[in-house]
Amino acid sequence: MPQHKLTLSTSLDRRKHNFWPWLWGGIALIITAIAVYALCRNNEYDRISEAEPISMAELGMQEWSDLEALTRQSLDNDLFDDLPDTIPDETNTNTDPFLIKGKISRNQTLFVALKNHGLDVADIHQVITAMQDVVDFKRTKPGDTYEVHLDVDKRILKFVYQISPEDISIAERKDNAFVAHKVDMHKKTERIFVRGLLTNSLYQSFRELGESGELASHFMQLFKYDIDFASDSQRGDEFSVLVDKVTLNGNFYKYGRVWAATYTSGARGKHLEAYYYDTDEEYSGYYDATGHALKRTFLKTPVVGCPVSSPYNPKRMHPILKRVRPHNGIDWACPTGTPIMAFADGTVTFAGWKGGNGNLLVIEHAHGYTSIYAHIYAFPRNIKPGVHVKQGQVVAMVGNTGISTGPHLHFGVKINGKYVDPALINTQYSYALTGNRLHAFTQSRDKYRLAMTDKPAAEQTAKAK
Numbered sequence: 423m424p425q426h427k428l429t430l431s432t433s434l435d436r437r438k439h440n441f442w443p444w445l446w447g448g449i450a451l452i453i454t455a456i457a458v459y460a461l462c463r464n465n466e467y468d469r470i471s472e473a474e475p476i477s478m479a480e481l482g483m484q485e486w487s488d489l490e491a492l493t494r495q496s497l498d499n500d501l502f503d504d505l506p507d508t509i510p511d512e513t514n515t516n517t518d519p520f521l522i523k524g525k526i527s528r529n530q531t532l533f534v535a536l537k538n539h540g541l542d543v544a545d546i547h548q549v550i551t552a553m554q555d556v557v558d559f560k561r562t563k564p565g566d567t568y569e570v571h572l573d574v575d576k577r578i579l580k581f582v583y584q585i586s587p588e589d590i591s592i593a594e595r596k597d598n599a600f601v602a603h604k605v606d607m608h609k610k611t612e613r614i615f616v617r618g619l620l621t622n623s624l625y626q627s628f629r630e631l632g633e634s635g636e637l638a639s640h641f642m643q644l645f646k647y648d649i650d651f652a653s654d655s656q657r658g659d660e661f662s663v664l665v666d667k668v669t670l671n672g673n674f675y676k677y678g679r680v681w682a683a684t685y686t687s688g689a690r691g692k693h694l695e696a697y698y699y700d701t702d703e704e705y706s707g708y709y710d711a712t713g714h715a716l717k718r719t720f721l722k723t724p725v726v727g728c729p730v731s732s733p734y735n736p737k738r739m740h741p742i743l744k745r746v747r748p749h750n751g752i753d754w755a756c757p758t759g760t761p762i763m764a765f766a767d768g769t770v771t772f773a774g775w776k777g778g779n780g781n782l783l784v785i786e787h788a789h790g791y792t793s794i795y796a797h798i799y800a801f802p803r804n805i806k807p808g809v810h811v812k813q814g815q816v817v818a819m820v821g822n823t824g825i826s827t828g829p830h831l832h833f834g835v836k837i838n839g840k841y842v843d844p845a846l847i848n849t850q851y852s853y854a855l856t857g858n859r860l861h862a863f864t865q866s867r868d869k870y871r872l873a874m875t876d877k878p879a880a881e882q883t884a885k886a887k
């Protein structure tokens with residue numbers, strides 16, 4: 423700017439000899455300076471200058487579609503106003519002309535939902551009246567599913583209403599009326615122990631042991647502060663988990679609490695242990711073998727199960743421009759729709775479109791930390807500037823918006839306004855148990871350890887080979 427002032431004062435000295443060229447030159451300079459300043463300000467996060475993404479095959483992502491299904495499953499769809507069109511609605515895949523499957527949408531009553539299928543209004547009334555004996559329709563909510571079985575004249579034969587897999591009611595036509603009953607559900611919780619060796623991926627390894635990929639997801643969540651499974655795990659690593667498994671009428675329903683888990687990577691000399699300390703609210707949670715809380719101030723990664731496609735590199739030479747254009751963040755290749763979690767507790771300061779970043783999210787944390795998430799597909803409805811978020815809370819979905827050649831998360835961290843390598847952020851222990859608490863924890867840890875050396879585990883391991 424000093425040269426700029428100099429130009430103006432010179433122009434004033436000579437104004438009587440050569441007034442117009444100097445005036446226009448001065449104005450042009452001022453406009454240029456303002457434009458450059460504005461551009462720099464606007465592009466605070468624009469200097470992402472993404473690297474060429476690595477192909478899925480190179481990243482060894484065989485589990486792509488599985489992972490996509492899994493991450494969707496763990497996502498509360500109701501948080502999002504508009505889901506990507508690519509997410510299939512499984513209720514529309516039915517081709518049986520005598521069967522209608524549907525889902526109650528927001529602001530829709532069951533009556534309207536059924537009427538929209540062109541069903542006989544008198545039938546609908548009869549079904550709903552009969553169902554009122556077993557279903558509390560005040561408790562029903564968007565997302566509840568139903569099935570209508572029809573005869574050749576499109577009259578209702580049977581109606582099934584599901585509030586949850588545990589709460590299913592059926593109304594059936596008997597002569598000219600409908601009779602409703604609740605389906606008897608036998609819920610059983612069993613504590614199981616699973617141990618195995620990593621084959622291709624954690625998902626696949628758990629499935630080879632007869633467990634669902636959902637358990638792999640729980641497992642990864644547990645150690646998310648200590649290991650990035652997408653890049654730090656390898657074939658032959660050993661895992662074990664003690665978990666409650668819930669069945670409904672003998673069929674797998676869901677997993678309950680994970681009580682203990684271990685992960686050992688021989689090649690990397692890494693051994694991780696997690697034990698659930700079941701006590702009062704404040705201290706209950708997962709601890710390592712020495713009583714240090716697994717939860718840290720910062721997550722290891724804001725996305726789970728995605729490989730790094732481009733690391734942080736402040737001295738990166740731009741392949742086209744042939745000069746230093748820093749990559750001031752980490753890129754993770756994830757399918758569109760993968761949930762992004764808040765890196766730490768904090769306050770949203772920006773959530774919206776920002777040039778080459780596409781949809782951008784910025785969260786401010788304590789101690790001068792800021793986390794930045796770019797190329798987002800969609801934000802949950804409640805994510806907007808000023809909103810407080812908790813660590814691990816789903817704050818966005820991975821997308822491919824802005825200047826981006828494939829779905830990925832660009833993630834940056836600033837400390838007091840300066841970019842730092844997110845991979846090097848100190849993941850301090852939150853706290854450690856002491857005194858009586860540590861004593862009680864140690865006792866329960868030993869109880870879990872004993873349960874994990876039980877015989878069924880050996881059988882599980884044998885089955886894995």
Ligand SMILES: [Zn+2]
Binds near residue numbers: 473732
């Ligand atoms: Zn990037």
